[in-house]
Amino acid sequence: MPLDNAESSTRKYKVVGTRPNRPDGVDKVTGRARFGADAVAPGQLVGLILRSPHPHAKIKGIDASKALKLAGVKAVVTSADLPDKTDGDAMLYDVLVNVMAREKALYQGHAVAAVAATSASIARQALKLIKVDYEILPHVTDVDEAMKPNAPLLYPKMITDGMDPKPKKPSNVVRRYEFGHGDVEAGFKKAEIIVERSFKTEATHQGYIEPHACLANVGPDGQGELWVCTQGHFMVRDTCARLLGMDFSKLRVTASEIGGGFGGKTTVFIEPIALALSRKANRPVKVVMSREEVFKATGPTSSSSIDVKIGATKDGRIVAGDATLRYQGGAFAGSPVEFGAMTAFAQYDLDNVRAVGFDVVCNRPKQAAYRAPGAPMANFAVESVIEELAHKVGMEPIDFRIKNAAREGTHSSYGPVYGPIGLLPTLQKAREHPHFKAPLGKNQGRGMACGFWFNFGGQSCVSMNIGVDGTVGVTVGSPDIGGSRASMCLMTAEELGIPYDKVRAVVADTGTLGYNDVTDGSRTTFATGMACIMAARDAIKKLCARAAQIWGIPEDAVVWENGHAKPAGSNAGNFPPMSLKEIAAQAPSTGGPIAGHHEFSADGAGVSFATHICDSEVDPETGFTKILRYTVLQDAGKAVHPSYVEGQFQGGAVQGIGWALNEEYIYGKDGRLQNAGFLDYRIPVCSDLPMIDTVILEIPNPGHPYGVRGVGETSIVPPLAAVANSVSAAVGVRMTELPISPPKLLAALEKQSAMKKAAE
Amino acid sequence: MSSIKVSTTINGDPTEYVCEADETLLDVLRNRLGLTGAKEGCSTGDCGACSVTIDGRLTCSCLVLGAEMDGAEIGTIEGMASGEKLHPLQKKFIEHAALQCGICTPGFLIAAKSLLDHNPKPTETEVRFALAGNLCRCTGYDKIVRAVMDTAAEMRRA
Known part of the structure; x- marks a missing residue:
């Protein structure tokens, strides 16, 4: 069925756009919802993992004989129990090595062995009895240090890809990327004002409140089950089955309720180990x-080091933009520097632009996706320079941005030409917003930033079953991480023309549906939602056919309107409309169950832009920054459930505020993480924050029948720069390193006052 | 390890259990009593996901031992609704979309109820400080604060 998308801007919605209660609400407020660690199986064992205390060490031997002799220990697993079955797939091999260290431990916290025992205390004792013979190697944890010629090498044979000519010497640089168009050097020659700055950002963790947890049960017949908190249980099934040499169809994976992910639960860590332990012990094994x-051994995002140079003419037109981005992605290839380079300038309409990215390895945990992976750091650097450049040109930063903003038809910095996009509307709304005109006091400043994220479509498979009572069950394979079941029900109800409370969405296991991509890339409401709409259209076709059968008229003489089958015109016959409920009631005698299906790989995810405004106040005595007011304006295409759209805007903004002000991975000279807990890795708490105001704009995405754009990720892109720009405005010092923690800000203020004194 | 016998009251029900000396109350609730509404987010008292009340006082159940609970009255999320009637806070959390993933929700509800039990008319600042021991990574707290304020207003009207 072709997409009938032209209607999305004029269509009057009955259900979509309302704010009903979510279907899983009662379970979640009563403690009844079952998350990863909440499952039990008869006879289950406790699995625990032994981790390397060293950031970089050769593993010369592992002796588990004493642990195995301890009463209650049922299995010990090392890399020897996970033979390489990756068949030349380099990315999968990295997953295997990250799951369990092989020749070397590559970061502090790298798994080296695991044990399954009848109780947690026995498992803890057993870990102490496993002897690992390490040969300690020199380590490196900073991205700039890791790129130096004499840096300790993680992979002594690694030659950088993407360089011309190819380097002769090995290094920690995995690959070089370059994006852009035009002639940057010629552009800078036309520039009358140039701002050039270098920036650093520290690694941050997604900080989901639920630690990774799973319950594995594998029998000697090669069949298994896995209960796991994940953003994608089909990905977990395929990855684990490949690593363990199991048939995909013999491993049934069920996604538990998931206590946050933000990208961090888009890969496997403990799952293959739990399965291997269970297979060896022939008992269920739970690993939590x-x-x-979580801090030491899952995937935080990259730390970065970035140079940005932007030039403009005096009338405020940007003539060239250039950026060099260096991201370390932990001990494996694949930092999101490519996305950083692609998104750095995506919000501007530029003739001459270039962004070069270097993917670097060092002795830290393998990074995982974190909400718009790679974009926030690049945005921080570019939007900081934009703000400074606007001031030097003598324009209001918002007017400077409006003048240079990307719009429909702009050749984007990463390649494609934009279709209808919502950046300018967010900027114009921002300028009209009361926040923008509110007065500021002493030590207070206002900053803003614009941000972009691509969004993703991907594979979805949906089944829809019409009950004889006229209610509808929607079976989806996308874990619901923030209310997506409500959106699926809304779109299904809208399309079928029935009330929201007659639809129930269930997240099914891997045995029930075809492959569904991970809940990532802001794809679920867009792609799985579109699959729901298509499955509903499939069901409608069948409902119409049943009505035709009952009326004894041709199928194509029946149309569907407002939840009813109707004869297409007076020629078709004179029958009163039949409701979905009436048709469903007759299903048993008109051909059996009525169901709709849709499976596809969605294209056409519309990009999403946002503008953020931040007011902050700095205490010059302590260097403490308080966020006073914060406003998010973002294009949602069409807000299916506006409350949860606002929730995405607010949640992303606050994660970005944490990144800007508090959060960082702190490594000692010994290469060990010094703040692996929520006391010292401080995510924003309730008393740190004001209300987060939101403005939803709806510029329909032509790639979706209702115009929906993903909204989950863009909201974390602008806050780093918006906060940094507001702090800079408050104190008159440009902060180029994140987080802007009190000691760092205080040092900058002291330096500024010393310079002022010297000038006097 | 020898087990310790404990007699206590949980959500009004007399409850006896045995536990080992090193088990936290959270371990006992989750692993021995099947009350998995309290969550373990950190085990160091920083996230508040395991919040319960002990003799009416808001506590992180990961920070007390199960063996210490003899004679105590414990309140958990499982006891918040009465029969099929949700507590007003539970209703308002759903209505305000004050949860996204929901892992922190039981802890927030226990902490918010504890606040309203002591202070039926809190200011926004008081709500924010009362809930500062509970981490939420999804919502940015905005809708949680609104839900608690709205509940307080409604309960005052009732």
Whole structure:
């Protein structure tokens, strides 16, 4: 069925756009919802993992004989139990090595062995009895240090890809990327004002409140089950089955309720280990990470080092933009520097632009996706320079941005030409917003930033079953991480023309549906939602056919309107409309169950832009920054459930505020993480924040029948720069390193006052 | 390890259990009593996902031992609704979309109820400080604060 998308801007919605209660609400407020660690199986064992205390060490031997002799220990697993079955797939091999260290431990916290025992205390004792013989190697944890010629090498044979000519010497640089168009050097020659700055950002963690947890049960017949908190249980099934040499169809994976992910639960860590332990012990094994393990051994995002140079003419037109981005992605290839380079200038309409990215390895945990992976740091650097350049040109930063903003038809900095996009509307709304005109006091400043994210479509498979009572069950394979079941029900109800409370969405296991991509890339409401709409259209076709059968008229003489089958015109016959409920009631005698299906790989995810405004106040005595007011304006295409759209805007903004002000991975000279807990890795708490105001704009995405754009990720892109720009405005010092923690800000203020004194 | 026998009251029900000396109340609730509404987010008292009340006082159940609970009255999320009637806070959290993933929700509800039990007319600042021991990574707290303020207003009207 072709997409009938032209209607999306004029269509009057009955259900979509309302704010009903979510279907899983009662379960979540009563403690009844079952998350990763909440499952039990008869006879289950406790699995625990032994981790390297060293950031970089050769593993010369592992002796588990004493642990195996301890009463209650049922299995010990090392890399020897996970033979390489990756068949030349380099990315999968990296997953295997990250799951369990092989020749070397590559970061502090890298798993080296695991044990399954009848109780947690026995498992803890057993870990202490496993002897690992390490040969300690020199380590590196900073991206700039890792790129130096004499840096300790993680992979002594690694030659950088993407360089011309190819380097002769090995290094920690995995690959070079370059994006852009035009002639940057010629552009800078036309520039009358140039601002050039260097920036650093520290690694941050997604900080989901639920640690990774799973319950594995594998039998000697090669069949298994896995209960796991994940953003994508089909990905977990395929990855684990490949690593363990199991048939995909013999491993049934069920996604538990998921206690946050933000990208961090888009890969596997403990799952293959739990399966291997269970297979060896022939008992169910539950593995639950501690918070310390989450910090040390899952995937934070990259730390970065970025140079940005932007030039403009005196009338405020940008003539060239150039950026060099260096991201370390932990001990494996794949930092999101490519996305950083692609998104850095995506919000501007530029004739001459270039962004070069270097993917670097160092002795830290393998990074995982974190909400718009790679974009926030690049945006921080570019939007900081934009703000400074606007001031030097003598324009209001918002007017400077409006003058240079990307719009429909702009050749984007990463390649494609934009269709209808919502950047200018967010900027114009921002300028009209009361926040923008509110007065500021002493030590207070206002900053803003614009941000962009691509969004993703991907594979979705949906089944829809019409009950004989006229209610509808929607079966989806996308874990619901923030209310998506409500959106699926809304779109299904809208399309079928029935009330929201007659539809129930269920997240099904891997045995029930075809492959569904991970809940990532802001794809679920867009792509799985579109699959729901298409499955509803499939069901409608069948409902119409049943009505035709009952009326004894041709199928194509029946149309569907407002939840009813109707004869297409007076020629078709004179029958009163039949409701979905009436048709469904007759299903058993008109051909059996009525169901709709849709499976596809969605294209056409519309990009999403946002503008953020931040007011902050700095205490010059302590260097403490308080966020006073914050406003998010973002294009949602069409807000299916506006409350949860606002929630995405607010949540992303606050994660960005944490990134800007508090959050950082702190490494000692010994290469060990010094703040692996929520006390010292401080995410924003309730008393740190004001209300987060939101403005939803709806510029329909032509790639979706209702115009929906993904909204989950863009909201974390602008806050780093918006906060930094507001702090800079408050104190008159440009902060180029994140987080802007009190000691760092205080040092900058002291330096500024010393310079002022010297000038006097 | 020898087990310790404990007699206590949980959500009004007399409850006896045995536990080992090193088990936290959270371990006992989750692993021995099947009350998995309290969540372990950190085990260091920083996230508040395991919040319960002990003799009416808001506590992180990961920071007290199960063996210490003899004679105590414990309140958990499982006891918040009465029968099929949700507590007003539970209703308002759903209505305001004050949860996204929901892992922190039981802890927030226990902490918010504890606040309203002591202060039926809190200011926004008081709500924010009362809930500062509970981490939420999804919502940015905005809708949680609104839900609690709205509940307080409604309960005052009732």
